[in-house]
Amino acid sequence: MLSTRGQVIERLLRGEFICRTSDEDAWRFLKTPANREQVDDYLATLNRMVAAVGGSGEGDVFFCAYRQLGEDERGVIGQQFRDVCAALSPLVEWLVLVQEAGAQDAPLTEGSALRLNELQSIVEDTPAFREQLARISHYRLFGSTSTSVDGQIKQVFKKLCELGYLVRPNPDKQIYLGTGKLDYLYEVIRFIDESEGLDLEGRAEGAGQGSLL
Numbered sequence: 001m002l003s004t005r006g007q008v009i010e011r012l013l014r015g016e017f018i019c020r021t022s023d024e025d026a027w028r029f030l031k032t033p034a035n036r037e038q039v040d041d042y043l044a045t046l047n048r049m050v051a052a053v054g055g056s057g058e059g060d061v062f063f064c065a066y067r068q069l070g071e072d073e074r075g076v077i078g079q080q081f082r083d084v085c086a087a088l089s090p091l092v093e094w095l096v097l098v099q100e101a102g103a104q105d106a107p108l109t110e111g112s113a114l115r116l117n118e119l120q121s122i123v124e125d126t127p128a129f130r131e132q133l134a135r136i137s138h139y140r141l142f143g144s145t146s147t148s149v150d151g152q153i154k155q156v157f158k159k160l161c162e163l164g165y166l167v168r169p170n171p172d173k174q175i176y177l178g179t180g181k182l183d184y185l186y187e188v189i190r191f192i193d194e195s196e197g198l199d200l201e202g203r204a205e206g207a208g209q210g211s212l213l
Contacts, residue, residue, distance in 0.1 A: 008026045015064065018061070021111050051063055053180075089139070097133065109178055109182055110178050116175075120153050144156065
């Protein structure tokens with residue numbers, strides 16, 4: 001059986017994001033400087049390192065990054081970045097839908113609770129939200145073929161769990177929690193916004209939408 005350190009290293013090398021919500025034990029392990037240094041030392045042999053982005057509450061969201069970038073590493077990172085960019089439209093549209101349907105000022109972040117049944121009821125009662133959900137769910141990322149709100153929203157939540165953006169702590173309840181991967185997504189959005197000069201926040205405010213930034 002793998003030690004906690006071994007399990008953490010495996011998760012990082014699989015490309016997973018470790019936060020308090022997704023795995024509190026692993027997160028606490030990495031929050032201890034001596035433990036993180038040991039993991040970092042091992043990853044160094046593979047040209048990797050423990051990286052982190054700011055999370056909500058107490059903390060950091062940990063993931064694995066390259067230490068030095070050669071041609072091969074740049075190719076891998078480039079493909080990962082293209083994959084994230086390809087998924088941005090459906091993810092951002094879904095996050096905006098959740099924010100608008102819940103009348104929230106702040107976007108969904110790590111640890112935020114999301115009740116599927118409550119969201120479904122709001123969407124079903126609002127024609128504009130039904131149209132939004134139908135469009136979002138039929139993106140290739142989510143791949144829903146359902147014509148019902150129930151089928152569409154459950155497929156979206158299922159896929160978001162598979163992608164690591166949500167977790168469902170209790171399989172008997174339709175309550176989901178946002179993970180630290182959402183915080184990483186916002187960092188990507190900010191990077192694209194700043195590097196491309198898109199002014200996404202200004203556009204969202206001008207359109208009367210909540211801001212994800």
